[in-house]
Amino acid sequence: MKVELPGSKSITNRALLLAAAADGHSTLHAPLVSDDTVAFRDALTALGARITTDGQDGAWGVGGIGRGPAGGGHIRCADAGTAARFLPPFAAAGTGRYTFDGSAQLRARPLRPLADALRGLGAKVTLAPGGGLPLTVDATGTDGGELSLDGSLSSQYLSGLLLAAPLLRTPLTLRVTGLVSRPYIDLTLALMRHFGADVTGATEDTDGTFTVRPGRYRATALHIEPDASTASYFFAAAAVTGRTVTVPGLGRGSLQGDLRFVDVLRRTGARVDIAEHATTVTGTGPLRGGFTVDMGEISDTFMTLAAIAPLADAPVTVRGIGHARLKESDRIEAVAGNLRALGITAETGPDRITVHPGRVRAAPIACHRDHRIAMAFSVLGLRAPGLTLDDPGCVTKTFPGFHTALRRCFAEHPAYPHEFTAPAAPRAADPGHPEEHGARTTTQRKA
Template identity: 50%
Template sequence: MSGRGSAPVDPRRAEAEGRGQSPWSALAGVPHLDVAPHRAPITATLALPGSKSYSNRALILAAMADGRSTLGGLLRSDDSYWCIEALGRLGAAVTVERDTAIVMGLGRRRPLADARLYIGSAGTSARFLPGLLAAGDGGRVTLDASRQMRARPMAPLLEALRSMGAAITCPLTADAPPLDIAGGTLRGGAVTMSGAVSSQFISGVLMAGPLAPEGVHVTIPDHVVQKDYVAMTLDMMATFGASVAVNTDLTDMRVDPGAYRPTDVMLEADASTATYFFALAAVTGGHVTVTNVGTATRQPDLRLIDILERMGCAVTRAPGQVSVAGPEGGRLAGGFDVDMRPLSDATLTLAAIAPFADGPIAIHNVAHIRNHESDRIAVICRALADLGIRVEERPDGLTVHPGRPTAGVMDTHDDHRVAMALAVLGVAGEGLRLRDPGCVSKTCPPFFDLLAGLGVGVTTA
């Protein structure tokens, strides 16, 4: 399905135009896609593509190890492609066969001549690479990104790295890509930084620790906005041989100087992607089992299953898989408030199914998602209102009231989570036409193929 009407993406042209699309994109050049309503229960057992969060952490740390690592379950998405492309320009050899990557890492070595890396719209690469580049051996590297990433400043990260000696300048936009980075300048040491803005900024400092001569000691004076993602980083660092010591609330973290060692890793499915399929089971009265992510995960978005249970779904949990069965007829329970800060990437998933509940659902503490690929709170509120759903927008969230959404034509705002959440809404409602559907390739290129495989009507122009 997704290949129909698609044009292959030239990575050189995508880079020149500052786009995030890659040769791994789906629906390239397809202006819109129609999702039909689906009245029957959706029942399926499926394995989903790998975790974006784990894939890019593992790719980058494997490249910083000195030797060969094998990564299974890799996500083949735009973000992963550009991460691999950047690591290759840096000198790491990465070969990919289906969902397995073999990485010949660099250790501390860096290109002898100046290098230019392009990371598309990969936020993880933008936040994780600067410290590692500044901590490696000498040499200058320019790290550039898509227009979208150039509009997302990284001041807290860059300030923290500079305070530890990193020579990083921003020739075009303050505290945003492109970044000019001098290798061998990050000495490490103690740094205090807020955790209230982005867990990725904290992870970017921590990951550089083993390559910094003094290691790093990170103190967080407030709170970590998504603590699970920092824990995920620390786990992956330990897997690749880093020595770390942390307190229970992750406000005091020490990383010893040393090195990363190569290792083999099997990556689990993306829990954020899984939420859309669990939501489909919920709103259609169906039953969906995802076989390659479960309660053993660090990924916080899997906790959406707890909210679905509160809404009347039956949930079966296991360390490696989860099943969700929606209530008969798909009528969900509402009438509650929920703090979505720990699982904020699932905010739009919940907002998409909230109209089908029997009472309003109020979502709180997700102000930070206004600064993601789009202003996600404003975008989903506008979309719901345009489809006839009563919604109240607040600075830190929204309240969605019960209603029957109409059909409509929706912008995806080049935001993969907007596109996938609206697709769920269209399936449960009266159908939708989505503009720029290919933006799902940031994290799940086969998303619409997977929908079609469940029996949902998906057509492109």
Template identity: 50%
Template sequence: MSGHVTVAPGRPSAAWTVTVPGSKSLTNRALLLAGVAAGRSRLHGGLDAADTAVMRAALAALGVSVEDVEPGVVAVGGLTGPPTGPAVVNCGMAGTVGRFLLPVLGAGAGRFEVDAHPQLRRRPLGPVLGALTAQGAEIDGDAFPLTVEAHGLSGGVIDVDASLSSQFLSGLMLAAPLARADTELRFRATVSAPYIGLTAAVMAAFGASVARTETGVTVRAGGYRACEYHVEPDASTASYFLAAAALTGSAVTLPGLSRARAGQGDIRLADHLVQMGATLSDSPGGLTLHGPAGALTGVHVDMADATDVFMTLACVAPFANTPTTIEGLANVRVKESDRLAATAENLRRLGIGVEEGHDSLTVHPGRPRPATRLPTFEDHRIAMAFSLIGLRVPVTLEDPEVVAKTCPTFWELWPSTGAEVRRW
């Protein structure tokens, strides 16, 4: 990747509306389940971005038909059950593909060769691989690239370490209805816990039965059936626009998104912005956030359930009148980048005082100095979060095309905030 984008303060409208693309998390879960369901599903409003393109390509390599039938509608089907090898699959940079697809391959039969981008090769897989070998899969390798010799999954009682990522548990849940017997997944703790509920809800839409227990979740065997599935807007992408309204004292409305109904944990960022002084309202027209007329106030929050948007809050924090401390961030060090270190480094480049802990970040108030070159660390969320700084002082970000991972239209949408955007 190459190029730069300069974001500079402009003239925000008092009230504005922006429609963000569909949720990546929901789209990739739904694509995968539609691929192994009996019958042909139609997905409405799904995300069209690099991560979802990787899932579509992976499914196509397994024999799934994925067809754009009209704008915003995709028809998916073909396997009517777990996949059969041999097949070669590449997961690109998409954690949701790598960690969701592996268990489904384990539920299948035959040999599967699986690789990924070097960035994803660095990310851990141990907990999901251990759970699959416990159910009968033979796996050669402990990280991408690896080979799966699949003989179906036995089901039964499986202990899962979900302390690093909820995606491990979600992947095993998604595959469990394809096992030979019911599966009880037991875990002591998980980060980004709302994503477990999100996974269960998508599974239920495709006909699976998931029950929460005191020690984990129980999933009935029986497979999936096709359905019409509607994808809600992406709460992670919405976070940047909510934060923009908080920073500019304006009001943003996000059609199709509701604080009361959203299944995505990242919508909780809106609550933290309310703590800082914003106001929030739900209506049939969507979710509306009003930024405060006066100064923002710093907060002390635990974001273990919404780690993908901690950077959004960290980039609002310099403009508050008191420090902000964010905790619960240990797992962000094994994302697309070490997001905790990357966020702290960029804030320091901007002249902002920060204190970086093992799983926490404290950001002190201050006026960022203009930046002529901020790295994005090959990380889409770093690029989008630090565009918030440009609402107050000019910043130039490297490799702006990284946003294509989850929101290819981000730089076309960002001027809605009132910012001036120049790509070069």
């Protein structure tokens, strides 16, 4: 079956910022519309960009500022980590006083490495006592120079600095150590070049030097490919149900590193075909385990593998994912805790998780307000009836239609006749995230 998926969040938010910083009018075709991208879009509007959302085929039009923002303001980031990490460097390249804030969940995520880097470039930055939001930038424009950066906590600090670098007054050279999630940096660099930046980047797998020269981004058009992280759930669902899933728009030329998740599925026995403009995964029988895999560069998909690992014929170990403890939740412990609640043995270390095969019992899944926890365990629910999600609405962060899409694709499969019950009633809103909604979602056998 063909599964049409929404656009990449990573590409949408980077392209929004680049278009906002460019001279002229850009058009973003097939952008993702979700809590995170809407929050990012609204934040850029508050910073002075002119964005229209009624374009043909859902395209967004962006009238660029052509420089850093001016005038100051209070910028709400909601739950969007990319907004909190990409927009302060952009603001620092402009003028005015800017205060960035977000939900309680986003306030708990660290920002000190980014603040220290901006201070190293001469910017005046203040943080909350805990080292996170609210963050205030008193901007008078920023010079470049040479800067060392520890990239072991998150690649987003580096991406934020790179995206703003062409707007600085002098060249910026960043020397990075311990870089995690390198494919996201390659994505950032590719999009910067698409918008006209003069950037050179290291070719090493993990560490290296990046130099960006001053210049102006130019307005352009961009078609945003489907989200590869989201595709991981549908590819994994194919593997565990014995079905075939094809995602058009994700092929050999994809900019997204998370498409490499299908290489991990190959190790479980799934058949994978990556064509020029589409990727297809077919489940071939019981999942094979008995392997260790480093998913540090594609850590947003490790939960997808860990959630289905109980169905394998031997333990599966994922390593290199220590930085995933600093995401929307401590994702290693969140996954392990849910697996244990399901009766599955899961062992963890600072940067790893080992999942043993076992019989999955019915139990509620604690989503921790983390969209990827909810989506990953929904895939396991195709083979383990009775799983419930305590917060199915959290998927609106990146894919509001996830539950409907998964139900449409798999609920009628004759070998696994499970039904995904849609959220029935709104839950109490989080004061820090008032737009959230949703209730419990259940997987159950049909009568």
